[in-house]
Amino acid sequence: MKKMLLSxxxxxxxxxxxxxxxxxFMQEKLIxxxxxxxxDFKFRFNQKFEEVSITTSDNILLHALLFxxxxxxxxxxxxxxxxxxxxxxxxxxxxxxxLNYDVFMxxxxxxxxxxxxxxxxxxxxxxxxxxxxxxxTMYDESKIIVLGYSIGTGPAAKIASENRPKLLILQSPxxxxxxxxxxxxxxxxxxxxxYKFETNxxxxxxxxxxxxxxxxxxxxxxxxxxxxxKALMKASDTLVTLKxxxxxxxxxxxxxxxxxxxxxxx
Numbered sequence: 001m002k003k004m005l006l007s008x009x010x011x012x013x014x015x016x017x018x019x020x021x022x023x024x025f026m027q028e029k030l031i032x033x034x035x036x037x038x039x040d041f042k043f044r045f046n047q048k049f050e051e052v053s054i055t056t057s058d059n060i061l062l063h064a065l066l067f068x069x070x071x072x073x074x075x076x077x078x079x080x081x082x083x084x085x086x087x088x089x090x091x092x093x094x095x096x097x098x099l100n101y102d103v104f105m106x107x108x109x110x111x112x113x114x115x116x117x118x119x120x121x122x123x124x125x126x127x128x129x130x131x132x133x134x135x136x137t138m139y140d141e142s143k144i145i146v147l148g149y150s151i152g153t154g155p156a157a158k159i160a161s162e163n164r165p166k167l168l169i170l171q172s173p174x175x176x177x178x179x180x181x182x183x184x185x186x187x188x189x190x191x192x193x194x195y196k197f198e199t200n201x202x203x204x205x206x207x208x209x210x211x212x213x214x215x216x217x218x219x220x221x222x223x224x225x226x227x228x229x230k231a232l233m234k235a236s237d238t239l240v241t242l243k244x245x246x247x248x249x250x251x252x253x254x255x256x257x258x259x260x261x262x263x264x265x266x
Contacts, residue, residue, distance in 0.1 A: 027194050031151070032118050033083035034111040041113065045090050047097055051113075052104070054134045056127055063113035064131060066138075067093040067103040073264075074143035074166060075102040077135055077159075079128065079152030085112035092251045099264050101145070106131045121195050128155045132163060142166055145264075148173070150221065150247070154197030161205035168210045169263070171250055172218055175200045175225045183222055203232050210237040211263050213256055215245025238263070 043049065047067055054062040065086050066075075076096050080089040086107050093103040109116040109127060118124055135144060144165040148156025153173035160168040174180045176198040178190045203210065210233055214226035223241070230239045240259050242250065250256050 028118055031082060031195060032108070032110070034108070035083070035085040035087065036110065037085055037087060037112045039113055041087070043087060043090065045093070047094055049090070049093075052134065054106070054127075054131050056116075056130050060109060060116040060127075061114070062106060062109065062127060062131060064104060064106045064134075065090055065093075067097050067105070069097040069100055069102055071100060072102045072143075073100045074145060075104055075135065075139045076145045076147050076169075077132060077165070078103055078105045079146070079148040079156045079159075080105065080107075081150035081152060087112065095251055095257065095260070096264075099261055101264065102139075104131075104135050121197070124195075125155060125158055128159055129162075132159050145169065147171070149250075151197070154199045154202070157199045157202035157206065160208060160210075161202040165208055167208055167263075168206055169260075170199070170210070170212045170226075170229075172214055172221050172247055173199050173212060173226060173229060174221045175228045179225065179228075180221065183224075199229060200232060203229055209266075210234070211259075212237075212239045213242060213250060213259070214239070215242040215247065215250060215253075217244055218247045220247035 043065065045067070049068065050066045052064040052066050054064060056062060063086070067090070086105050089105060093105065096103045106128070107114040108124065109118045141164050145167040146156050146160045146165045147169040148154070149171040153170045154177070156168065156170060174197065177195050178193055179200070181188060181190050181193060212226050212229060214223050216223045226239055233239070242253050242255050245253050
């Protein structure tokens, strides 16, 4: 009986280690779900837009869209979620252009028309900064608002902490990917994570106003993430709890639309 138990434990340990090794090498496939578009793909949106190219430090071409309004008060640098491409994410731009803000949306490596593949956290941060640098050649930095949704919230907080945008907006942010792993898959050791995306580390360094929106029924990034982030924010910053809202569809939530209009009018 004792030998059987030891054998079972050894097999279980080997299986567990094997799963951890597999998860380490498959992280990109488990975190990022890009939609790839051909270089000749034609976007069709019911508003004016331009296609913008950004060259990274390792000579990869990233693709972005700039949605334009007639008399912009500024521009929103929108870092989207982990799935799809600008072909679908571009649909939310009219929420902000209708409030007289241009919208600059970036497709990460391997998404849409952007070249390459996401292979590391520092690479991801560097790409997001390269796009921000491009945006600063087009707009005064005091007119730039950084908005991150879901996977884009950690990089958005980092960009805001290391630059001087007017405002930071986070939709459904995580405290960190490490914290999410502990909350959802506590059996998996967090040291295998290549992507930490530590919103909690960057948020206290943000000198500009910060607004967080989170649904209290979020089934992907638990609402408590934003409650913990609130404790790190300045007293003047805002956490808006969207009652009954899940992870998806926030941009069409009536409460969100009212609150974002109020915040952008300041």
